[in-house]
Amino acid sequence: MNRxxxxxxxxxxAGLAAAAPLLGSSExxxxxxxxxxxxxxxxxxxxxxxxxxxxxxxHAVNLFEKANPGITxxxxxxxxxxxxxxxxxxxxxxxxxxxxxxxxxxxxxxxALKGWTEPLNSYIAKTPGFDxxxxxxxxxxxxxxxxxxYTLPWNLSDMVIFINKTLFQKAGVxxxxxxxxxxxxxxxxxxxxxxxxxxQYAGDVNNLLADGYWVLEGVIAxxxxxxxxxxxxxxxxxxxxNVDLLNFFVSLHTKGYMPTPGTYPAGVDPFVxxxxxxxxxxxxxxxxxxxxxxxxxxxxxxxxxxxxxxxRGTGVAGGGFGVASTSRNxxxxxxxxDWLTNTSSLNYVVSDYLxxxxxxxxxxxxxxxxxxxxxxxxxxxxxxxxxxxTALPIAYPPYxxxxxxxxxxxxxxxxxxxxxxxxxxxxxxxxxxxxxxYYP
Amino acid sequence: MTATLGVTTPAPPLARxxxxxSGLKRREELEGYIxxxxxxxxxxxxxxxxxLASFALGFTDWNGVxxxxxxxxxxxxxxxxxxxxxxQSLKVTAIFAALYLPLSLVLGFGLALLMNQPxxxxxxxxxxxxxxSVLSGVxxxxxxxxxxxTNFGVLNWMLGLVGIAPVPWLESSFWVLPAFVIMQLWxxxxxxxxxxxxxxxxxxxxxxxxxxxxxxxxxxxxxxxxPMTSPTILFNLVLGLIGTFQIxxxxxxxxxxxxxxxxxxxxxxxxxxxxxxxxxxxxxxxxTVLFLIIALVSAAVFRWSRTWVYYAGRRGPxx
Numbered sequence: 001m002n003r004x005x006x007x008x009x010x011x012x013x014a015g016l017a018a019a020a021p022l023l024g025s026s027e028x029x030x031x032x033x034x035x036x037x038x039x040x041x042x043x044x045x046x047x048x049x050x051x052x053x054x055x056x057x058x059h060a061v062n063l064f065e066k067a068n069p070g071i072t073x074x075x076x077x078x079x080x081x082x083x084x085x086x087x088x089x090x091x092x093x094x095x096x097x098x099x100x101x102x103x104x105x106x107x108x109x110x111x112a113l114k115g116w117t118e119p120l121n122s123y124i125a126k127t128p129g130f131d132x133x134x135x136x137x138x139x140x141x142x143x144x145x146x147x148x149x150y151t152l153p154w155n156l157s158d159m160v161i162f163i164n165k166t167l168f169q170k171a172g173v174x175x176x177x178x179x180x181x182x183x184x185x186x187x188x189x190x191x192x193x194x195x196x197x198x199x200q201y202a203g204d205v206n207n208l209l210a211d212g213y214w215v216l217e218g219v220i221a222x223x224x225x226x227x228x229x230x231x232x233x234x235x236x237x238x239x240x241x242n243v244d245l246l247n248f249f250v251s252l253h254t255k256g257y258m259p260t261p262g263t264y265p266a267g268v269d270p271f272v273x274x275x276x277x278x279x280x281x282x283x284x285x286x287x288x289x290x291x292x293x294x295x296x297x298x299x300x301x302x303x304x305x306x307x308x309x310x311x312r313g314t315g316v317a318g319g320g321f322g323v324a325s326t327s328r329n330x331x332x333x334x335x336x337x338d339w340l341t342n343t344s345s346l347n348y349v350v351s352d353y354l355x356x357x358x359x360x361x362x363x364x365x366x367x368x369x370x371x372x373x374x375x376x377x378x379x380x381x382x383x384x385x386x387x388x389x390t391a392l393p394i395a396y397p398p399y400x401x402x403x404x405x406x407x408x409x410x411x412x413x414x415x416x417x418x419x420x421x422x423x424x425x426x427x428x429x430x431x432x433x434x435x436x437x438y439y440p
Numbered sequence: 441m442t443a444t445l446g447v448t449t450p451a452p453p454l455a456r457x458x459x460x461x462s463g464l465k466r467r468e469e470l471e472g473y474i475x476x477x478x479x480x481x482x483x484x485x486x487x488x489x490x491x492l493a494s495f496a497l498g499f500t501d502w503n504g505v506x507x508x509x510x511x512x513x514x515x516x517x518x519x520x521x522x523x524x525x526x527x528q529s530l531k532v533t534a535i536f537a538a539l540y541l542p543l544s545l546v547l548g549f550g551l552a553l554l555m556n557q558p559x560x561x562x563x564x565x566x567x568x569x570x571x572x573s574v575l576s577g578v579x580x581x582x583x584x585x586x587x588x589x590t591n592f593g594v595l596n597w598m599l600g601l602v603g604i605a606p607v608p609w610l611e612s613s614f615w616v617l618p619a620f621v622i623m624q625l626w627x628x629x630x631x632x633x634x635x636x637x638x639x640x641x642x643x644x645x646x647x648x649x650x651x652x653x654x655x656x657x658x659x660x661x662x663x664x665x666x667p668m669t670s671p672t673i674l675f676n677l678v679l680g681l682i683g684t685f686q687i688x689x690x691x692x693x694x695x696x697x698x699x700x701x702x703x704x705x706x707x708x709x710x711x712x713x714x715x716x717x718x719x720x721x722x723x724x725x726x727x728t729v730l731f732l733i734i735a736l737v738s739a740a741v742f743r744w745s746r747t748w749v750y751y752a753g754r755r756g757p758x759x
Contacts, residue, residue: 089715093504114503114718262611265589266582401716409698416611416699426700433524437719 040070041329043336044098047077048084048319056349057340064339071332092116095326099333100340103151103322105142106214109398112145117322119148123334130338134360138316138391145395152341153359156318157283158391159208159215159304160384161185166297167277171195175300178383182223182248182305185278189257192277202257203278204270205249208304209411210261211282212404214317216411217394220245222306222313228431232397233439235431237424245307246411246420253415261412272296280304283384284356290376301380303387314391318359357388399434406430498725503718515725526726528701529709530733532617536705537684539621544680545673548628552635553665566636573630581693584623585610588694610695613702620703623690631676638672639665670749678738685734706730 045061047054054077061073076098078084084102091097097116111117124130132140135153143151168175173191176184189202196202208219217227225241228234236242252258264270271279272292286301293299307313321337323330339345346358347366358367364385371381397403410427414420473480498515500508519526555566572580587595588609596606609619646664655663666673688707691697697704697712710730714723 086715089504089718093718093720260590260611262589263591265586265592399717402712405696405712405716408696409701409704412611413613413699416608418700423700429524433522436522437717 041072041332043071043073043100043327043329043333045073045075045336046084046087046098046101047075048079048081048102049077050079051077053349060340060345060348061336064336067339068332068335071335073336097324097326099324099327099329100321100336101324102154102319104319105139105151105153105156105317106212106396106400108142108151108322109145109396110401111322112148112150113398115325117150118325118327118330118334119150120152120323120334120337121149123323123331123338124149127334127338134343134362136316136357136359136361136388136391138314138388138393139318139359141393141395142316142318143320145398151320151322152337153318153320154341154346155320155356155359156316156388157356158314158316158384158388159211159218159280160283160286160387161302161304162271162279162281162285162289162378163300163302163380164271164274164277164279164297165300165379167192167196167200167274169298171277176302178303178380178386180302180305182245182307185305186248186252186257189252189278190255193255193257196277199275201259201270201276203252204258204276205252205280206258206261207280207282209246209249210408212407213396213400214315214394216315216407218315218392219304219307219313221315221392221394222304222309222311224307224309227427228397232399233435235428235435237428237431238421241308243420243424246414246424250414250420260415271299283388286371286378286381286384287356289378290374294376300378301383303383311392312387312390314387315394316388316391318356320359357384361389397438399431399438402434403431406434494724494727496724497721498728500721500724502721504720508721511721515722516729518722519725519729525701525704525709529704529706532702532704533685533687533706536617536620536687537681539617540624540684541677541680543621543625544628544631545677547625548631548676549635549669549673551628551632552639553661555632555636556639566633570629570633572627573633577689578693580623580627581690584619584626584690585694588619588623611699613698613700616695616699616702620687620690624684624687631680634676635669635672638669642668667750668752670745671751674741674745674749678741681737681741682734685730 045057047057049057054075058075061075065071065073078087088097088101092111092114103111103117108117112119124132132149135143136156139153139156143149143153163175165175171192172195173188176188180188185203185205192202208215213227220227220242223241223245225236225239225245227237227242229236249258253260259270269285269292270276271281272289274297289299304312304314321340323333323337327333341359343360343362346360346363350358350363350367350370358364368381368385371377406427410423410430414423497508499510499512501511501515502508551569555562555569587593590596590606590608590611593609595609599605599607607615609615642665646668647660650660650664686707687705688711691703691705691708692711695703697708706726707730710723710726713719713726
């Protein structure tokens with residue numbers, strides 16, 4: 001399941017989770033930074049989350065209102081991501097955006113470019129004790145555009161390698177160390193393939209190529225390459241480092257270690273089905289896998305292998321809260337965004353529910369404590385945290401949406417007859433057209 | 441009799457009060473407008489006005505925020521000279537139309553002929569063939585995504601039974617359009633039903649006379665059924681033409697236009713431009729071009745139809 005599919009299916013999961021009790025207490029927020037209680041405002045907050053998460057947000061909002069008697073907050077949630085974006089786009093056009101809404105990091109540049117979100121630097125500067133450096137370093141670059149901060153991050157995801165320990169044990173192959181490289185990945189896959197059945201795959205990294213720019217640019221950067229120039233105004237898709245890495249992935253496919261993209265129908269997760277010994281996927285499925293896999297097999301997590309630069313090519317994607325530039329209560333809206341993303345709020349969110357990682361490093365102890373208590377929890381959660389700390393600070397270009405469409409079109413054919421060189425050249429042409437549109 | 445003799449039947453005498461009659465007529469007209477006003481208001485507010493607004497926005501640069509900036513013809517110039525995806529999406533849509541339309545006409549008509557046979561259980565089969573037409577487009581797209589799966593899809597499994605190697609239906613830019621044609625043909629039951637109504641409207645005495653004259657099945661089809669149902673064929677052709685230029689859901693759900701933009705239909709390109717990139721002025725120009733293409737092709741079809749469509753009620757040049 002890739003991130004897009006996850007967003008699609010999360011709406012269904014939301015229904016199942018609706019009956020979950022509202023847990024926690026105001027003590028969890030005792031250490032929350034105090035905000036001014038003299039402000040008076042009526043705010044709107046738009047979310048794109050599961051019912052379980054919304055119940056936690058509502059709890060945080062209730063405490064926020066209690067701490068700020070003059071401020072009331074109306075919470076609206078649209079669990080379906082497509083419907084959520086339709087609303088945001090429509091309200092952005094109509095200048096009726098909510099005061100605060102959930103902004104994914106790949107929307108930061110886009111929303112800022114449209115003038116929908118308010119730069120938050122001045123509000124942050126006025127807030128005592130606000131520690132920007134507590135956010136994971138990779139997120140810090142993504143919450144800003146043009147040197148200004150537009151979003152306060154709430155969570156983040158990255159890609160990790162899911163290991164089917166049971167298959168490794170049956171094959172008699174040792175699980176690699178977290179310090180592994182892509183060469184180690186290939187040699188492990190080779191050893192596994194000899195022992196697996198014909199319908200099983202040793203190492204599936206399709207999700208690294210299929211989930212969009214935020215993942216691929218990271219993996220490529222770990223190999224010393226880049227799809228775009230730092231100012232986003234030039235395509236560098238055909239750089240040798242890019243081509244080498246993609247050819248390496250093609251070789252994994254040619255040797256039969258990984259399936260062709262699209263092998264499994266939508267909704268079928270081959271790792272959960274026990275068909276893959278190693279599989280790259282997003283950290284967000286860590287929340288659902290324990291229940292789905294249950295006792296079927298043992299599994300654990302490894303960080304992505306390191307690239308030829310010796311660095312791990314991990315990109316991150318997250319979400320946070322932006323303040324509408326059209327809000328009539330920007331000060332209060334910032335206070336709400338700050339409240340939702342402070343350590344106490346984040347600790348409460350991850351106190352008994354394991355979703356994507358919280359955005360602040362100060363919440364990691366609580367996150368790991370929760371992870372250790374989850375039924376059928378995997379091993380290696382510390383690897384995920386460590387990987388996240390060293391994730392690469394990759395920012396998104398404002399044309400990331402058409403770029404993702406282009407990647408969806410240009411990457412899969414490298415496994416079905418076309419060549420990496422040809423596809424990268426075509427991708428460069430696509431990007432050139434986007435650059436002309438966005439930087440005329 | 442009077443018509444045969446060329447004598448014009450005199451009109452009935454006018455009502456005594458002409459003014460009173462026209463007053464009644466005016467009142468009836470007013471009532472008529474009042475009765476249709478809900479539709480008229482809806483048409484003006486939700487069809488004509490957006491259409492005109494879209495046409496005007498095609499000459500502007502507008503991302504949905506602020507005032508649209510007048511740019512004259514530059515959107516159209518850019519579209520035709522500097523936008524490779526415009527041509528790609530147009531090509532994909534045209535190829536799809538060229539493949540799908542003839543097949544849908546033949547298949548729909550052929551099925552209608554079969555469904556017109558006086559055999560037991562025919563109502564069941566009519567329902568069966570029509571059923572796909574009433575299913576949700578999204579559900580159908582997801583279903584066909586499974587059917588076309590290269591490794592686990594039922595279609596490749598069936599082909600494998602006769603020794604044909606798995607076809608990468610959705611992974612190959614060559615096969616993806618035939619896959620969409622097959623998918624779309626599954627819903628041909630809708631046009632089948634319209635053909636069936638047309639076929640059943642052909643006067644039986646024509647067939648009786650032909651049988652007396654010893655006409656074969658093929659002759660009856662060629663000289664009676666086809667000419668008599670030609671208005672229905674034209675109707676389905678025009679609707680099918682418009683529909684193929686607007687195909688969107690299946691590509692949006694299954695392939696997102698891939699691979700290599702091999703299923704990047706015009707409507708998908710338009711949607712991405714308007715609602716993903718929020719380039720509303722440019723997308724409006726694309727919509728205007730799409731409208732012009734459909735209008736021109738439809739006009740050409742109507743003109744061509746004069747040579748093969750037979751309207752039984754229409755008088756010829758001598759009539």
